[in-house]
Amino acid sequence: MTILDKIVLKKRDEVSKARLRVPVSRLEEGELFQHACYSMRDFMLDTSRTGIIAEFKRASPSKGIINNRADVAKVTQEYAGAGASALSVLTDNEFFGGKKRDLVEARGANAIPLLRKDFMIDEYQVVEARALGADIILLIAAILTPAEIAKFARLAKSLGMNVLLEVHNREELDRSICEDLDAIGVNNRNLADFSVDIKHSYDLVEAIPGQFLKISESGISDVQTIRDLKSAGFNGFLIGENFMKQEDPGAAMADFVEQLKK
Numbered sequence: 001m002t003i004l005d006k007i008v009l010k011k012r013d014e015v016s017k018a019r020l021r022v023p024v025s026r027l028e029e030g031e032l033f034q035h036a037c038y039s040m041r042d043f044m045l046d047t048s049r050t051g052i053i054a055e056f057k058r059a060s061p062s063k064g065i066i067n068n069r070a071d072v073a074k075v076t077q078e079y080a081g082a083g084a085s086a087l088s089v090l091t092d093n094e095f096f097g098g099k100k101r102d103l104v105e106a107r108g109a110n111a112i113p114l115l116r117k118d119f120m121i122d123e124y125q126v127v128e129a130r131a132l133g134a135d136i137i138l139l140i141a142a143i144l145t146p147a148e149i150a151k152f153a154r155l156a157k158s159l160g161m162n163v164l165l166e167v168h169n170r171e172e173l174d175r176s177i178c179e180d181l182d183a184i185g186v187n188n189r190n191l192a193d194f195s196v197d198i199k200h201s202y203d204l205v206e207a208i209p210g211q212f213l214k215i216s217e218s219g220i221s222d223v224q225t226i227r228d229l230k231s232a233g234f235n236g237f238l239i240g241e242n243f244m245k246q247e248d249p250g251a252a253m254a255d256f257v258e259q260l261k262k
């Protein structure tokens with residue numbers, strides 16, 4: 001069983017319990033459910049920002065604990081202040097040490113697009129993401145059928161949200177594209193064996209249709225990589241560990257952005 005299989009198995013159990021605890025009707029009554037979602041496209045293409053989607057990531061299956069002291073409101077606010085175009089907050093607890101509450105706190109502290117980073121396998125989680133204050137959901141091609149991707153994306157769009165599809169190779173890209181997507185992310189990390197290679201982004205960039213934002217995800221740790229990815233056609237760069245592993249993630253991102261400006 002791969003780590004993705006384990007994550008999906010656990011998610012199915014979590015979702016069925018969550019649905020009993022908080023039914024969809026209660027999610028829809030929540031205070032944040034009505035918030036006007038920020039446009040991912042507008043923020044990603046705003047040239048006064050960096051294109052960085054800065055991720056709040058306490059731990060991961062590949063690295064174990066990365067930072068279990070950081071405060072989500074403080075760090076995400078500092079990321080936004082340093083020029084992040086969007087924020088990503090992991091809400092998976094079992095494998096990433098995240099909490100649904102983290103998303104709510106990040107929402108309360110920030111006025112830029114917020115991605116719920118989790119493993120979506122059920123429409124319930126899409127509605128829940130909206131209720132927790134997210135503007136963007138992530139759909140991972142490796143764990144979803146094309147029909148599920150189309151259904152979850154349509155639901156997210158009907159709720160006013162943005163949709164980021166994540167692929168790792170050409171086969172996933174070709175079978176997963178549908179009309180209700182805003183962005184396509186190439187994950188440089190192989191989620192089965194954790195190997196990371198930026199080459200995946202370069203291999204796929206030309207194959208991503210022009211109407212979608214192009215995002216490179218994972219393993220980005222130097223400014224030259226961002227410059228190169230930008231030249232290749234990427235609009236966005238998802239960075240987690242490189243900032244979170246520092247004692248002060250917000251300051252680490254601010255330093256990184258200063259270097260990027262040079």
Ligand SMILES: O=C(O)c1ccccc1NCC(=O)[C@H](O)[C@H](O)COP(=O)(O)O
Pocket residue numbers: 003055057060061062063187189191194217218219220238239240241242
């Ligand atoms: O990060 C992992 O170990 C991981 C393992 C299994 C499934 C997903 C995983 N990560 C999710 C991500 O895609 C990253 O958190 C994100 O792209 C940021 O990556 P990085 O900058 O390398 O922390």
